[in-house]
Amino acid sequence: MWHNVFSVAINAAVEEEILPRNRFTRVSIPDEDNDVVKDNYLTENELNQLLDFAKQHEPITNYTALLVLAYTGMRKGELMGLQWKNIDFKYNTITIEHTRDRLGLRKPKTRNSYRTISVDPSVMEQLKRYKTWCKQLLLKHGKKIKADSIVFIDECAEPIYNEFINYVLKLVIKASGIKEITVHGLRHTHATILLNRNANVKAIAERLGNTPDMIYRIYGHLTKDSSNALMSVFSDSLSASGVKTGVQD
Numbered sequence: 151m152w153h154n155v156f157s158v159a160i161n162a163a164v165e166e167e168i169l170p171r172n173r174f175t176r177v178s179i180p181d182e183d184n185d186v187v188k189d190n191y192l193t194e195n196e197l198n199q200l201l202d203f204a205k206q207h208e209p210i211t212n213y214t215a216l217l218v219l220a221y222t223g224m225r226k227g228e229l230m231g232l233q234w235k236n237i238d239f240k241y242n243t244i245t246i247e248h249t250r251d252r253l254g255l256r257k258p259k260t261r262n263s264y265r266t267i268s269v270d271p272s273v274m275e276q277l278k279r280y281k282t283w284c285k286q287l288l289l290k291h292g293k294k295i296k297a298d299s300i301v302f303i304d305e306c307a308e309p310i311y312n313e314f315i316n317y318v319l320k321l322v323i324k325a326s327g328i329k330e331i332t333v334h335g336l337r338h339t340h341a342t343i344l345l346n347r348n349a350n351v352k353a354i355a356e357r358l359g360n361t362p363d364m365i366y367r368i369y370g371h372l373t374k375d376s377s378n379a380l381m382s383v384f385s386d387s388l389s390a391s392g393v394k395t396g397v398q399d
Contacts, residue, residue, distance in 0.1 A: 187368060190331050191338035203326035211310070212318045214280045215302050218244075219315070219333065221273045223340030223358050226315055226333045227251050228263070234281065235297040242274045243267060246359065250300070252312040263359040277301075345369055 192200065197220060204213045219229055224246060231248035238245070245266040249258050258264060284303060285295050291307040300309040315333050323330055331339070337358070344354050355362045 187338050187342075189329075190335040191342050192328065192331060192335070194343055196328050197339055197343075200322060200326060200328045203328075204322050207325065208318070208322060209305075210280055210283050211302060211304065212322075214276055215310075215315055216319065216322070216336070217273055217276055218269075219336045220340065221270050222267055223337045224267075225249065225337060225359075228258070228359075229315070230300075230302065230310060230312070231255055232301040233298045234295060234301055237274075237277055237281075237301065239274060239278060242269050242271055244269050250309070255300075258359070260359070262355075262361060265356060265359050267357050341365070341369055 201213075201217060201220060204216050208216075215229060218224070219226070222244060224244075227249035228246045231250035232244070232246075233248070236245045236247065243266050246258070247264055248255050249263070250256070280301075281295070284299075284301075287303070287305070287307050288295055288299075293307060302310045304310050304314070319331075319333050319336075322328075341354060341358060344357075345351075351362050351365050354360075355365045358365070360368075
């Protein structure tokens with residue numbers, strides 16, 4: 151049984167781009183529980199503090215990248231693979247069709263990863279401002295912004311490197327005093343906030359590029375809490391309306 155649990159966790163990590171591939175397909179797995187999420191996420195207040203600090207103290211690329219990750223729940227590789235043609239300012243959406251790492255730009259690993267998600271207007275406004283900054287920077291380096299240009303670039307007008315976001319997040323966490331999480335923890339934060347607000351699991355899965363089954367596997371403890379909360383909402387609503395049901399006399 152524990153082998154199956156571990157296999158599920160490893161396969162989930164591959165799909166989430168935490169691991170490049172499953173190296174344990176021929177390895178004997180010891181009895182060991184594997185909690186994918188653990189404490190690797192922030193509360194709403196902690197996330198607000200993190201983003202507010204980054205807004206006040208970080209360069210525009212750093213802040214914009216963290217903002218997009220937090221508000222979309224996309225994977226780090228998906229963020230790095232964004233091209234300007236993927237940003238639709240008219241309809242406030244972002245389309246994910248690539249991932250990028252130290253090996254370069256490529257197609258996502260799973261069919262579910264291809265998706266178009268709605269994005270908060272405030273995030274899109276920040277992306278507009280960032281695009282203007284990118285145009286000015288590229289012009290200084292004798293370049294022009296194109297539809298297939300990578301969105302997130304460094305001060306040298308080059309696409310950010312693979313560990314860039316990891317480095318930025320660590321700096322912001324240390325300087326702001328927020329508890330330590332990984333970049334992938336921002337994805338977990340996005341999911342946990344939605345689940346705590348009783349958002350539809352299927353809609354969350356589609357937004358994250360997962361399946362509902364994967365959401366239940368990774369965040370099962372939260373979906374149980376949400377189920378209990380919904381039960382209380384229903385019961386409280388009936389009680390408030392004066393309905394007297396329950397145990398029969």
